[in-house]
Amino acid sequence: MIRKALGRALWGALCVPLAAAADAAYISQPTELRDAPAADGHVLQSLAAAAAVDIRRRQGGWYQVQVNQQTGWVRMSSLRLRAPGERAGLLDGGRALATQTVATTGVRGLSGEDLQKANPDLVAVAALDAGGVSAADARDFAAQGGLQARGPGTPPPAPPEAGQEQGQ
Amino acid sequence: MSRAVAVAAMLAAALAAAAAQAFTLDLNKAIGELKEIKTVVSGPDEREEHELGRVAAATLLGAARPVAAQDVETYVSRVGLWVALQSERPELPWRFAVLDTASINAFATPGGYVFVTRGLLGKMHSEAELAGVLGHEIAHVVLKHHLHALRREAGTQLLADFTGDALAQQSGKASIPPQVLSAVAGQVKTLYSRGLDKADEYAADRLGVMLAARAGYDPYGLPAVLETLDSMDANDGALTLLYQTHPRPADRLAQIDQMRDQLDGFGVQPVLQDRFARGVAGAFGGK
Numbered sequence: 001m002i003r004k005a006l007g008r009a010l011w012g013a014l015c016v017p018l019a020a021a022a023d024a025a026y027i028s029q030p031t032e033l034r035d036a037p038a039a040d041g042h043v044l045q046s047l048a049a050a051a052a053v054d055i056r057r058r059q060g061g062w063y064q065v066q067v068n069q070q071t072g073w074v075r076m077s078s079l080r081l082r083a084p085g086e087r088a089g090l091l092d093g094g095r096a097l098a099t100q101t102v103a104t105t106g107v108r109g110l111s112g113e114d115l116q117k118a119n120p121d122l123v124a125v126a127a128l129d130a131g132g133v134s135a136a137d138a139r140d141f142a143a144q145g146g147l148q149a150r151g152p153g154t155p156p157p158a159p160p161e162a163g164q165e166q167g168q
Numbered sequence: 169m170s171r172a173v174a175v176a177a178m179l180a181a182a183l184a185a186a187a188a189q190a191f192t193l194d195l196n197k198a199i200g201e202l203k204e205i206k207t208v209v210s211g212p213d214e215r216e217e218h219e220l221g222r223v224a225a226a227t228l229l230g231a232a233r234p235v236a237a238q239d240v241e242t243y244v245s246r247v248g249l250w251v252a253l254q255s256e257r258p259e260l261p262w263r264f265a266v267l268d269t270a271s272i273n274a275f276a277t278p279g280g281y282v283f284v285t286r287g288l289l290g291k292m293h294s295e296a297e298l299a300g301v302l303g304h305e306i307a308h309v310v311l312k313h314h315l316h317a318l319r320r321e322a323g324t325q326l327l328a329d330f331t332g333d334a335l336a337q338q339s340g341k342a343s344i345p346p347q348v349l350s351a352v353a354g355q356v357k358t359l360y361s362r363g364l365d366k367a368d369e370y371a372a373d374r375l376g377v378m379l380a381a382r383a384g385y386d387p388y389g390l391p392a393v394l395e396t397l398d399s400m401d402a403n404d405g406a407l408t409l410l411y412q413t414h415p416r417p418a419d420r421l422a423q424i425d426q427m428r429d430q431l432d433g434f435g436v437q438p439v440l441q442d443r444f445a446r447g448v449a450g451a452f453g454g455k
Contacts, residue, residue, distance in 0.1 A: 128265055
């Protein structure tokens with residue numbers, strides 16, 4: 001019981017549920033829907049490019065999605081949060097964006113022109129220099145979040161357990 | 169020995185040899201990358217780096233003020249310093265701030281100043297995403313991308329004059345002549361409007377995700393942010409400067425995806441969604 005509750009709390013810390021309502025996404029290249037967030041997960045069905053899916057959550061490089069009444073996992077790199085070709089094509093067409101008018105409503109932006117006009121503010125830098133946090137503070141903060149430093153030489157841990165779906 | 173057993177033994181030996189070869193390749197690659205970083209870090213002139221970084225930070229702060237919320241700056245500084253402590257330059261005087269602008273961007277300057285805009289913070293879902301973005305910026309500092317670009321562009325004489333003047337100012341003997349400061353700031357403005365080489369951006373992505381992973385975060389935070397940016401209208405004015413200076417998110421995602429085996433080796437690590445929401449609320453009118 002306690003273990004299950006703990007598992008649930010841990011799951012919440014490890015996994016990103018997206019918006020409350022499922023987010024629409026699209027398959028960007030042919031891929032497989034798998035029963036676990038791992039390359040050796042059992043294949044539930046093949047997904048064609050441009051197939052629409054609903055995102056449930058993300059775990060590492062995998063999204064849990066629902067498609068055709070089936071829930072499973074697809075690799076992040078095979079999924080886009082926009083429909084194919086939906087985004088305005090100026091950038092994709094390779095034309096310069098530099099001529100675009102900045103249309104951010106009512107709020108000051110930070111454009112290339114703003115940078116060109118900027119007067120170096122050395123006083124603001126001095127204020128920044130005077131602040132900052134200590135290394136000890138950063139380490140305490142990391143520990144509070146359950147973050148463990150993994151040095152470059154640290155051997156990788158066991159791969160994630162397949163089918164960690166309890167409590168959902 | 170039966171034939172089946174002999175075949176199995178040969179197969180096992182072949183597999184072991186292949187695994188050993190793959191490991192050696194990985195090791196050689198890792199050592200090569202480490203050497204590269206070592207030579208980058210042990211460059212001679214940290215003082216010049218710091219002074220140039222101060223002018224670059226001053227220029228960015230002249231274009232956008234930091235958010236007034238001290239608790240947000242402290243939160244971002246804790247995440248940033250924790251990630252920077254996992255880097256090859258933990259001893260730098262790292263400083264982090266949130267710029268009060270709706271534009272979506274992040275910046276690093278030589279010497280360890282790192283900025284993220286309120287606009288970009290508002291597109292993130294978790295501390296792992298913040299750690300990934302800060303990791304990318306920290307990587308620019310560790311690999312000295314802006315420093316090298318400024319040295320290439322500004323010319324030796326200007327930098328020698330500038331560093332000499334900056335030192336004289338510190339010892340109270342003189343101040344930096346306005347024309348020297350303005351010339352250096354001009355180089356900074358050009359560089360930060362035009363951007364670094366694409367290769368530098370991809371290198372910062374690769375090291376950035378590794379730094380976030382070494383700090384114990386889900387390594388896919390930066391890719392998650394890039395996916396969000398990829399889903400936005402590319403003509404959104406808030407993205408103009410970012411897109412003038414960086415490769416397209418889709419191209420960056422494809423590059424990072426080549427590291428999938430390395431990243432998946434870290435297993436499932438925390439994303440800290442709730443702590444992020446609490447930590448940055450002050451930048452968006454929350455408490």
